[in-house]
Amino acid sequence: MSRGYTTTTLLCFCALSFIFGRFIQEIPGLPQTKSGFTQSGSASKASRRQAIEKVAEQQVRLSQDGKPQAPGRRQFASFEDAMASTAAVQRAPPVQPGQSGNDFYSSQPLQIISWYPRIILFPGFIDEERCAHFIKLAKARLAPSALALRKTEEDQETEDVRTSQGTFMSRYDDPAGVISWIEEKAAQLTGLPVSHGEPFNVLRYQLGQHYDSHYDIFEPESYGPQSSQRMATILFYLSDVEEGGETVFPLEGQYGMERLQASGFNFKSCVGGYQYKPRRGDALMFYSMHPNGTFDKHALHGGCPVVKGEKWVATKWLRDKCFSLPCM
Ligand SMILES: *[C@@H]1O[C@H](CO)[C@@H](O)[C@H](O)[C@H]1NC(C)=O
Numbered sequence: 001m002s003r004g005y006t007t008t009t010l011l012c013f014c015a016l017s018f019i020f021g022r023f024i025q026e027i028p029g030l031p032q033t034k035s036g037f038t039q040s041g042s043a044s045k046a047s048r049r050q051a052i053e054k055v056a057e058q059q060v061r062l063s064q065d066g067k068p069q070a071p072g073r074r075q076f077a078s079f080e081d082a083m084a085s086t087a088a089v090q091r092a093p094p095v096q097p098g099q100s101g102n103d104f105y106s107s108q109p110l111q112i113i114s115w116y117p118r119i120i121l122f123p124g125f126i127d128e129e130r131c132a133h134f135i136k137l138a139k140a141r142l143a144p145s146a147l148a149l150r151k152t153e154e155d156q157e158t159e160d161v162r163t164s165q166g167t168f169m170s171r172y173d174d175p176a177g178v179i180s181w182i183e184e185k186a187a188q189l190t191g192l193p194v195s196h197g198e199p200f201n202v203l204r205y206q207l208g209q210h211y212d213s214h215y216d217i218f219e220p221e222s223y224g225p226q227s228s229q230r231m232a233t234i235l236f237y238l239s240d241v242e243e244g245g246e247t248v249f250p251l252e253g254q255y256g257m258e259r260l261q262a263s264g265f266n267f268k269s270c271v272g273g274y275q276y277k278p279r280r281g282d283a284l285m286f287y288s289m290h291p292n293g294t295f296d297k298h299a300l301h302g303g304c305p306v307v308k309g310e311k312w313v314a315t316k317w318l319r320d321k322c323f324s325l326p327c328m
Contacts, residue, residue, distance in 0.1 A: 109122070117296045117298040118287040131281055131312075133176060137178075163209040190285065197318050212267045235283065235316075237280060237311075253274070278313070
């Protein structure tokens, strides 16, 4: 009995090694050992996938920057084409989509940062050029409206709660379509339709500017019942920050709520909790609601003072109901 089991296990092991071996070899131009992606058949599912994505991305970049190609490098017109050339996709190509679906795969790495609240990081969500474009558009809006803005900003400054400068922007403010591209990509990743999003709130934080910890949701306890709620938020970081400017979640963690009771808890504090250091192009998504629709109090968050450099962040609030036409 036990002998039979061992034989089966061995056979399975051989079959798996064979499959993994083939799988890894088939990925064209996989980065060699330095990156660690190609190490042995014991590589986790996640790292194999990353390897595929990395290769696809590099090939798109190489074929787009117009520089001479290394011999044997294939060129691809789009990210989807590059994806389609990978072994994984050749083995399991996209299936027939529904009426409103896509007939191609998209890809974006993600990292689960926390379950209390649910925070998901999408590294490199927006490329450098699109970040620069978005900042340029926002800057142009901040400058001429400085007077009108200053009024509200001064009000806020006296309260010393939120000292950044900001503007609201929608896809209609960007004929080049970058804002719309970001919205579409976010919708595809989250399954939350574009129509559930409020316009982007683009903020610039300069030296010393900050945003005290707060909730994005309209807390039922303070605001009463709401017809629509901000169920999730995506923060798109359009710039790096030399120093400071972290996004802080002071109550992060399974027992994070206990910190609220601790003496000296301060909504301005940037000590403790979970802190994310801004990185250009990243998108950080968190939910302000539990899956059952109740308010997740772990979602308290704020922006720490910028110590050096400048921070640009575009905030997208996603509602549980349709917010902008056309609804879907
Ligand atoms: C909703 O979900 C949260 C988190 O799982 C839980 O703590 C809470 O008791 C739930 N509330 C209701 C009314 O189901």
